[in-house]
Amino acid sequence: MKTVLITGAAGFLGSHLCDRFLKEGLRVIGMDNLITGDLKNIEHLYNEQHFEFIHHDVSKFVHIPGELDYILHFASPASPIDYLKIPIQTLKVGSYGTHNLLGLAKSKNARILIASTSEVYGDPKVHPQVESYYGHVNPIGPRGVYDEAKRYMEAATMAYHTYHNVDTRIIRIFNTYGPRMRLNDGRVLPAFIGQALRGEDLTIFGDGSQTRSFCYVDDLIDGIYKLLHANTHDPVNVGNPSEITISQFAEEIIKLTGTNQKVIYKDLPQDDPMQRQPDITRAKELLGWSPKVDRAEGLRITYEYFKSLSAEELRKTEHNKFEGYIKK
Numbered sequence: 486m487k488t489v490l491i492t493g494a495a496g497f498l499g500s501h502l503c504d505r506f507l508k509e510g511l512r513v514i515g516m517d518n519l520i521t522g523d524l525k526n527i528e529h530l531y532n533e534q535h536f537e538f539i540h541h542d543v544s545k546f547v548h549i550p551g552e553l554d555y556i557l558h559f560a561s562p563a564s565p566i567d568y569l570k571i572p573i574q575t576l577k578v579g580s581y582g583t584h585n586l587l588g589l590a591k592s593k594n595a596r597i598l599i600a601s602t603s604e605v606y607g608d609p610k611v612h613p614q615v616e617s618y619y620g621h622v623n624p625i626g627p628r629g630v631y632d633e634a635k636r637y638m639e640a641a642t643m644a645y646h647t648y649h650n651v652d653t654r655i656i657r658i659f660n661t662y663g664p665r666m667r668l669n670d671g672r673v674l675p676a677f678i679g680q681a682l683r684g685e686d687l688t689i690f691g692d693g694s695q696t697r698s699f700c701y702v703d704d705l706i707d708g709i710y711k712l713l714h715a716n717t718h719d720p721v722n723v724g725n726p727s728e729i730t731i732s733q734f735a736e737e738i739i740k741l742t743g744t745n746q747k748v749i750y751k752d753l754p755q756d757d758p759m760q761r762q763p764d765i766t767r768a769k770e771l772l773g774w775s776p777k778v779d780r781a782e783g784l785r786i787t788y789e790y791f792k793s794l795s796a797e798e799l800r801k802t803e804h805n806k807f808e809g810y811i812k813k
């Protein structure tokens with residue numbers, strides 16, 4: 486039986502990865518410091534014989550007894566609101582955390598896949614974003630702590646591959662959504678659905694002409710699984726190329742939820758990328774992967790999940806305090 490260490494296991498993507506790798510018959514060790522993760526996301530796994538959870542911050546030395554076949558490094562705050570609240574932890578998990586896990590991979594002779602991001606392209610000047618594009622990132626802006634940590638993460642990973650021959654994989658993840666996203670993490674989908682469920686107006690930042698391309702979580706997890714088993718060390722974009730403006734997206738959420746609320750406009754945060762769409766040619770060619778779940782279906786499933794949350798959960802609108810935090 487193979488063993489995989491998944492960092493960020495109690496988070497949105499980490500918890501779905503735990504489910505998938507247990508289903509594939511692996512022994513899963515989940516690790517999380519629970520700063521942004523939530524044990525609720527993995528409590529259905531507590532009785533699984535082959536699942537183990539370790540409460541630990543990967544920015545500190547990581548020790549795992551016994552053999553390890555794979556490491557998936559998914560620990561990180563992942564929402565612009567979180568970067569504001571915990572910028573130093575965001576930097577540390579991408580840098581020290583990655584360094585510790587690369588060292589662990591080297592000592593265990595384990596394959597390591599690290600979660601990079603479309604944010605390495607910053608506010609892109611090349612569209613759609615292809616892996617060969619170096620990006621357009623403001624290192625000292627509010628997103629810099631995340632973007633630069635992730636860029637460092639890629640550099641460190643490639644260096645461990647080149648100089649220590651560690652078996653590495655780099656995935657660049659584009660906007661992903663689905664059940665277990667935090668309702669109050671400030672990102673656009675939970676923000677809009679939360680607002681609709683609470684009977685509040687939907688807040689569009691800027692004029693709503695900025696674009697994103699949303700990938701349903703099951704598709705992303707499948708891309709991660711395929712990349713782990715493919716033979717490439719270069720970064721691979723994984724996301725859904727179906728691009729939409731934030732205004733159109735608000736309309737879709739209004740239709741989905743049947744809310745009578747209107748759209749209101751707020752200032753566009755600093756360095757908010759104006760357009761984003763993955764070029765997935767490489768993923769198609771190397772992994773034979775492309776997304777299967779269209780937005781209508783993915784949004785329906787996600788809405789059902791948010792509706793099932795308790796009223797107490799729904800009242801949490803912590804992110805509102807930080808609204809406009811990075812205004813120009």
Ligand code: UDP
Pocket residue numbers: 564565660671672673674676677688689690691695697731753754757758
């Ligand atoms: N956004 C918005 N209203 C909200 C939250 C976000 O209009 O209540 C916008 C945000 O300015 C950005 C887009 O939606 O242009 C996606 O933001 P998100 O934080 O989800 O992710 P990003 O892709 O920017 O990291």
